[in-house]
Amino acid sequence: MLEVRNISKSFRGLKAVSDASFEIPAGSINALIGPNGAGKTTIFNMIAGVFPPDGGQIKFLGEEIQGLRPDQVCAAGIGRTFQIVKPFAGLSVLDNVMVGAFLKEKSSGAARKVALEILRKLHLDAKAGLPASSLTLPDRKRLEVARALATRPRLLLLDEVMAGLRPTECDLMVEVFRELNRADGLTILLIEHVMRAVMALAQHIGVLHHGVVIARGTPEEIVRHPQVLECYLGEETVV
């Protein structure tokens, strides 16, 4: 579904990502892990159109999408969340999600229906009427997801949505994503530090270190990969 070929990005001479390649099959759940500053969010931003890669190619459903604007990437079917949440603070939770729903819906009534349905899935429906500014951080993370989902994406990019969640909340989110993947066939790519979630969700994992993809494989392969253990997971891994 998504093919990333040899993309690179430098910021003022600092190579954030170099020659990264991976592909994401339709219907799969994938994780991108690695230490802070490894270039994970930079890769996300290139896919989402925030800035173009210096070189390389990004193909989504067979079409080249590198260099498109964020709104065009979203319209093509890729939804994203932000690591640093960006709620529309002055609007209600429901209105936040409706903004996303308007990508596919014309009328307010239809958009409201879609938004409520998604809020239910994310267990936010009880807070639909509250202003987004009143939400706690875990709820804001959920709101990010709800908003992105409302655009009805084929591929969802999740940037550290588990960070700051308690283990039980984390398990709840994992369940939500599993359900979306199973029932709606949603393809997911997540950046995550919470290994509990990564191990529970991901079928494929890529490991990034200093902008280079150092390992790719199933969770079982990754936790035994010597280089990954050395630079990220440590000797005694949480499995």
Next chain:
Amino acid sequence: MKKTASLAIFFAFLLLLPWFAGSYALSVATLILYLAYTGQAWNVMMGFAGQLSLGHSLYVGVGAYAAGGLFFHYGIGPWAGVWLAMLLCVALGLAIGFLAFRFGISGVYFALLTIAFAEFTRIGFDHMQWTNGPGGMFLKVAQRDSWDLLNFRGPPFMYYYAILGLCALAFLLCWYLLKSKAGYYWQAIRENEEAAQALGINTFRWKMLAVAISAAMTSVSGVFFAFYYNNLFPHEIFNIGRSIEIILGPVIGGVGTLFGPILGAVMLTLLSDGITEALAALGLEIPGIKQVFYGLVLLAVVMFLPNGIWPYLAKKLKFHA
């Protein structure tokens, strides 16, 4: 329900006003509605889409001169002139919007750009022969009690009803826009442009739409101005003070709300006139004292009700804003 009923009563009161108001009260009411309408137009751009214009007198002026000029030179009435006014103002607005949004000028820099356009348009009109430059353009005034609807000439209450109609139309339009996809998209852009774009919103296009609608609405306010006051001077109509006057109403009343611009216009005009009356009654005649009082009240509102009066009032009255 409560809101609709209150609104209906308020509107009925405004409809009946000319029957019991004197000519002075009627002129004050006309001014209030003029400011409410223009404030509503400005609010589309700033209140809904978050694009601060400090040069809205540009659209008032160009609208006024376009329709006024057609009437002055060719005797073409405002029913035709208003379309030219709208066309010119939309074109101007889109040009400013294109320059700003294409090249990433936003926030205060965008505001500065709008001031710059209003200012150099003023200077341009000061040197334009067609409008008689700084000497001013005077529209032919007919008898105050004779009717000539084709040329928008009539007694004062005709102007009152015209601007009341415009206010009602603007209110309905804004109400509809706010409830529709456009309103949601504009507010998303206002709250966080990056997040809005990530949700598939072509922010450039939607901001341009906000500017176009706001400019078109404001141009009509200019046409009204031309035929109500009948004299146009560049240094008056394009004055930055006029732009500030336009935005004060919505700012005091509540930016981004439907009732804010109306409430703000009522409060400010009554306050201004009230202070004059009160000072006269007290026999105080210190130069500039009125402005000092006016400024203090504005300061108090901004300090204690930073979101404007309407959101506070709506809460007190238990209206759902």
